[in-house]
Amino acid sequence: GSVRDWIYLTYNNFNGFIKITNRNNVNFSIPVKVLDNWKGSSLTVKVSFTIGTTAATSFVSARLFNNTTGESTDIGSYGNGTAPAVRDAVYNAAVAGNVYGFFKTVTLQDGDATTTENFAVSRVELTSENTLSSNTFNNSSNDNQWGNASNWSLGFVPTVNTSVSIPNTMTVNIGPGSATAALANTLTIDSGGSLTTASNSSINVLGNVTNNGTLIMQSSSSSSSALMADSSSGSGTYKYEKYIAAFDDTNDLISAPFTGEVFSNLISNNSSVIYTNPNDNTQYLFGPFDNNSGEYLIYDSDTDGAETMSVAKGFKVGAVSGGANLVFTGAFQTANQTADIDVGSDATFNKWNLIGNPFPSYLDLSHFFNDNYLKFDSSYAALYAYDGDASDGSIWTIYNASNFSGVKIAPGQAFFIAADGSESLSFDTDMQTVSGGDDFISRSTKQPDSYIKLIMSRGDQIAQTDVYLNSSASNGIDVGYDAGLFANSTSDFDLYSALADSSSPSLKLAIQAISTDISQTINIPLGVVLDQGTNYSITIDDPSLLESVNVYLKDYETGALSLLNNGSYNFEVSSSLEGTSRFELRLTNSTLSNETLFALSNFKAINQDDTILFVGDFQKNDQIKIFDMLGRLAMTHTIVRNEEQFKIFKNKLVSGLYVAQIRRLGSSQAIRFINN
Numbered sequence: 001g002s003v004r005d006w007i008y009l010t011y012n013n014f015n016g017f018i019k020i021t022n023r024n025n026v027n028f029s030i031p032v033k034v035l036d037n038w039k040g041s042s043l044t045v046k047v048s049f050t051i052g053t054t055a056a057t058s059f060v061s062a063r064l065f066n067n068t069t070g071e072s073t074d075i076g077s078y079g080n081g082t083a084p085a086v087r088d089a090v091y092n093a094a095v096a097g098n099v100y101g102f103f104k105t106v107t108l109q110d111g112d113a114t115t116t117e118n119f120a121v122s123r124v125e126l127t128s129e130n131t132l133s134s135n136t137f138n139n140s141s142n143d144n145q146w147g148n149a150s151n152w153s154l155g156f157v158p159t160v161n162t163s164v165s166i167p168n169t170m171t172v173n174i175g176p177g178s179a180t181a182a183l184a185n186t187l188t189i190d191s192g193g194s195l196t197t198a199s200n201s202s203i204n205v206l207g208n209v210t211n212n213g214t215l216i217m218q219s220s221s222s223s224s225s226a227l228m229a230d231s232s233s234g235s236g237t238y239k240y241e242k243y244i245a246a247f248d249d250t251n252d253l254i255s256a257p258f259t260g261e262v263f264s265n266l267i268s269n270n271s272s273v274i275y276t277n278p279n280d281n282t283q284y285l286f287g288p289f290d291n292n293s294g295e296y297l298i299y300d301s302d303t304d305g306a307e308t309m310s311v312a313k314g315f316k317v318g319a320v321s322g323g324a325n326l327v328f329t330g331a332f333q334t335a336n337q338t339a340d341i342d343v344g345s346d347a348t349f350n351k352w353n354l355i356g357n358p359f360p361s362y363l364d365l366s367h368f369f370n371d372n373y374l375k376f377d378s379s380y381a382a383l384y385a386y387d388g389d390a391s392d393g394s395i396w397t398i399y400n401a402s403n404f405s406g407v408k409i410a411p412g413q414a415f416f417i418a419a420d421g422s423e424s425l426s427f428d429t430d431m432q433t434v435s436g437g438d439d440f441i442s443r444s445t446k447q448p449d450s451y452i453k454l455i456m457s458r459g460d461q462i463a464q465t466d467v468y469l470n471s472s473a474s475n476g477i478d479v480g481y482d483a484g485l486f487a488n489s490t491s492d493f494d495l496y497s498a499l500a501d502s503s504s505p506s507l508k509l510a511i512q513a514i515s516t517d518i519s520q521t522i523n524i525p526l527g528v529v530l531d532q533g534t535n536y537s538i539t540i541d542d543p544s545l546l547e548s549v550n551v552y553l554k555d556y557e558t559g560a561l562s563l564l565n566n567g568s569y570n571f572e573v574s575s576s577l578e579g580t581s582r583f584e585l586r587l588t589n590s591t592l593s594n595e596t597l598f599a600l601s602n603f604k605a606i607n608q609d610d611t612i613l614f615v616g617d618f619q620k621n622d623q624i625k626i627f628d629m630l631g632r633l634a635m636t637h638t639i640v641r642n643e644e645q646f647k648i649f650k651n652k653l654v655s656g657l658y659v660a661q662i663r664r665l666g667s668s669q670a671i672r673f674i675n676n
Contacts, residue, residue, distance in 0.1 A: 041068035045075075048161070052080060053430075055091035061161045063133065072133055074159050080206075132185050136165040137172050146174045146182050146195075158184045160206055166213065168192030175201035175225075176218075181434065187229070189213035189236060197225040199243075202361075202434035205229040209332070211236035217257065217360050217411070219243045221323060224410045226434040227360040232332045240360055241325040242412040247275035247285050247318030250388025253414035254317055255356020256309035258330035264305030265329070273326055275318045285318035289354035289416075291344030312339035312427055314354030314414030328412070333358055337427040341375070341419040348487050351377050356414030358427050362436035365399055365407040372425045373400070373480045379507055380418035382483035383409075393455060393464030393495070394510070401480040402468040402513050403451075408436035416486065449516070449549045453541035454564075454585070456495040456528065463495035464541075466511045467524065467585070469549065473513035475500035475522065481513035490529045490578075495538075498525040498580050502673070505580075505607045514587070518549065521588040523602060525580035526553075530573045538583070539568035552586040554602075556615055556644040561586075580606060581613055581645070603662050605673035611647040612673060614660065618643050623663045628656060650675055 044065040052058040059079030065072040079086040136153040137146075149156050158164045164184040166172050168191055174182045175198030182203040189195055193213035197203055199220040205227075209215070211234040217225045218241045240257035267274065267284065277283035277298075287297035287304075296316045299307060309315075309330060317326065341353040357363050365383065373381045382400035389395065399407055409415070417425075452467040473481050476499055485496055485508045496508040500522050514522055530536065538553055540546070543565045551564045555571060562569040584604075603616040614624065622639040626648075634653055637646065653675045661670045 041066050043067065049086075049090075050080075050160075051091070055086045055088045056080070058086045058091050059160065060086065061159075063161060072154070074133070074156060074161055077160060080160065132161055132163045134165065135162045136167065137170050139170060139172075144171050144173045145177075146172050147178070147180045158182070160185055164188065166190060166193040166195055168213070170194075172196070174198060174203055186210070189215060189234070191236070197227065199223045199225050202226040203228075204434050207231070208233060209334075210234045211238065211332075213237075214239070215332075217241065219325070219410075219412070221245070224362075224412065224436065225360075226362055226411060226436065227332070228432050228434055229332070229334050231334050237329060238332045238360075240328045240412060242328060244273075244317050244319045244324060244326050245388070246321050246323045248321060249323065250386075251285070251316055251318040253314055253354060253356070253386045253416075254326070254412050255312060255314050255358065255414045256328045256330060257357070257360040257411040258328050258332055259309055259311045259358065260330040261309045261328060262305065263299055263307040263309075264301065266309065266326075267301055269329060270326055273319060273324045275320055286315055288313060288315050289349075289352065291342070291346055291350050291352050294344075294346035294349035311337050312355050312358040312425075314356040314416075316354075332360065334429065336429055339425045339427065340422070341417065341425060342422045343419050348489065351380070351418040351420075352416050352487060353419050354414055354416055355425065357409050357411055359429075359432055360411045361432040361434055362411065363409040363427070363431045364433055365409050366401075366404040367431040368409070368427065369400065369404055369480070371428065371431075375420055375423040375425060377418040377420050378477060378479045379482070379484045379488075379504070381480045382417075382511065384416040384418075384486050385413075386416070390491075391460075391462065393462040396486050396510070398483050398486075398510050400483050400511060402466070402470065402483075402511050408433065410436055448545055448547045451545055452549075452551060452587075454495065454526075454538065455541050456493075456536065456538045458493075458533065458536045461493045463491075463493055463529075465495045465497050465509070465526075467497065467587075468511065468513045469516045469518075469587075470513045471516045473515050475514060476503050477507075478513050481511070482509055483511040484508055485510045490527075492529065492531070494527075494529040496527045497585070498527060500524045502604060502606065502671075518587050518589055521586050521590070521602075523604065524585040524587070525604070525606065526583040526585050527580040528577055528583060530577045532573050532575050534572040535570070536573060537568040537570045538564070540564045548589055550588050550591060552588070554584040554586055555582060556584070557582050559644060579608070581608070581615070584615070603660075603669050603671055605660055605671055607674065607676070608647075610651075611649055612653075612675060613645055613647050615645045616662070618646070618662075625661045625663070626653070627659045627661070629658070634658065 044067055045062060046065065047060065047062045050059050057080050059077050061077035062075035063072060064075055078084055133154060135158050137151055138153055139151050141148050141150045145151060147157055160183050162184055163186045166189045170193045172195045174180050179200040184205045186207040187205045188210040189212060191212045196216040197218060199218045200223050202225060207230050209229040209232045213236045215236065216239045217227055219225060221243050238258040242254055242257065244252045244254060275285040282301045284299050287299045289296050309328060311333060337358045339355045344350040382398045385397045387395060387397050450469050454465050456463045470481060488508050490508060496510060497512045498505060498509065499507065500514055508527055540551060546565055553562045553564055553569050606613040606615060618639045620639055620641050624637045625633060626635040628634050655675055657672060657674055659670050659672055
């Protein structure tokens with residue numbers, strides 16, 4: 001039941017290295033300059049296996065000790081994010097206490113032809129002990145930089161095997177000159193000592209942070225520092241300098257990376273940072289979202305001073321002109337956290353809850369989403385990130401399973417979700433990472449035939465909607481893959497889609513996922529909001545992503561069918577237009593010809609206010625029969641000329657489910673629709 005891993009230990013004088021090699025052929029080398037003063041000494045190589053919560057978070061590390069002088073040096077490590085990963089079999093055996101260590105000496109090589117060096121292994125033992133080295137910051141170079149090896153008592157920059165101490169009077173900076181990913185096993189900041197992490201850097205502490213001094217995290221308009229630790233203690237101060245945009249720019253949705261501060265302290269610690277009402281300087285452009293009123297609250301220092309920057313609570317904030325850093329002071333959360341959501345009483349925004357990242361680290365969005373999306377409203381199962389910039393077609397960036405790959409949520413970033421009811425969302429520590437960048441950062445690469453970004457434009461006006469092709473998706477609602485517009489509301493110039501199966505006709509989708517199987521043409525109603533005018537266009541943002549998918553746009557007003565893969569479709573609007581009655585996307589692996597225009601599969605029924613709109617490429621003498629669900633004929637309509645659509649009034653039919661059947665030259669096609 002044991003699992004054996006082995007270590008080869010070699011001294012190669014010709015190359016000037018002691019080399020330690022594990023079974024995965026990972027070499028840890030010690031330059032001879034480290035050993036020149038150690039010849040004749042008794043040395044100990046310690047290879048440590050540190051058990052994490054999983055194999056992926058476990059690691060093997062090596063350290064060389066001089067038993068004569070008491071000196072030591074790190075050799076290297078692998079696992080816990082450094083290739084190769086610890087094997088599952090080794091991890092499982094270690095948990096069970098069944099790992100055995102072996103050293104094997106290999107042939108010595110002598111390269112200087114004058115002296116012959118050698119070594120002997122006298123003993124191998126397997127122990128359970130603390131082999132961490134203590135490394136104290138002494139600032140020998142006077143540059144205050146963590147990343148400078150000469151500033152440390154052991155002469156090397158701390159690693160995951162190092163217990164780090166920052167004494168009083170010492171000021172330590174991680175960055176900003178070059179991005180630094182600082183590591184430590186434990187971190188102690190004494191009273192009077194301080195550690196500042198620049199916006200382009202991070203610090204990851206595998207164990208405990210004991211802070212009796214000051215720990216400061218910084219951010220900018222384009223990057224945010226990150227802090228992770230397993231636990232924390234001490235009576236020191238934590239500060240996060242969160243960049244916020246100006247009130248006359250986009251404003252920001254934020255949450256507290258360090259929590260528990262009350263509003264009165266926040267404003268006293270940030271004088272002239274948050275924008276105030278020119279007519280009442282006790283009112284600040286800062287407050288949460290209230291789904292009972294459907295509005296952002298405006299905190300007043302006279303009445304809201306005791307309001308707390310609670311865990312995962314989101315706020316809207318605007319800075320003075322030019323933007324500024326808002327300093328949050330509070331508790332460092334190192335355990336799993338939760339956020340309560342609910343459905344309020346506002347008619348439009350009752351489902352919407354503003355929550356945020358409760359940690360001073362990045363969060364993996366896909367992990368957070370997968371753990372929580374079943375608690376979201378099924379039509380809006382997504383994270384809605386406010387960017388305030390309509391130049392790309394929307395002031396919202398929407399993430400769900402269709403596009404969350406590689407996306408990270410920055411420290412202090414808030415977002416909206418739509419609640420299905422009263423629920424508690426999970427923010428777990430295993431979602432954390434120190435890697436990221438701006439507020440929401442995507443690192444995903446779109447695969448061919450997987451994504452269609454449709455853009456409608458006129459001059460400097462832009463609107464967009466997204467369609468994803470996914471083997472797991474259907475033509476109906478796919479929870480976690482489809483997402484409606486924020487609050488199902490449109491702007492004065494907008495573009496959206498409706499479900500391909502015509503269910504939930506009132507749902508306006510910002511993201512729609514459909515099946516990758518388009519051997520049969522898939523028809524997607526396309527909704528627009530437009531004023532009367534000319535020089536409108538609809539186009540695909542990057543048609544090069546489409547290799548075998550043809551995207552056609554059908555214009556029911558003009559009868560045109562345009563292949564968008566080849567370029568944009570230009571049109572004009574004679575009067576204000578809102579809804580899905582004019583345009584339709586048709587996705588196919590085939591080439592649609594004029595004959596295909598008349599395919600019966602294009603037959604659709606669309607619910608409108610007082611009518612049912614039937615759309616299709618109707619020919620003279622086509623016959624449409626409408627049956628109730630008992631099979632009784634309720635209505636017959638015969639096409640008297642070629643036309644794109646016709647309507648029937650809802651009051652001609654009782655409420656219920658119906659089947660409409662079109663017949664042409666002996667062929668027929670049936671669809672279902674609801675009269676409500």
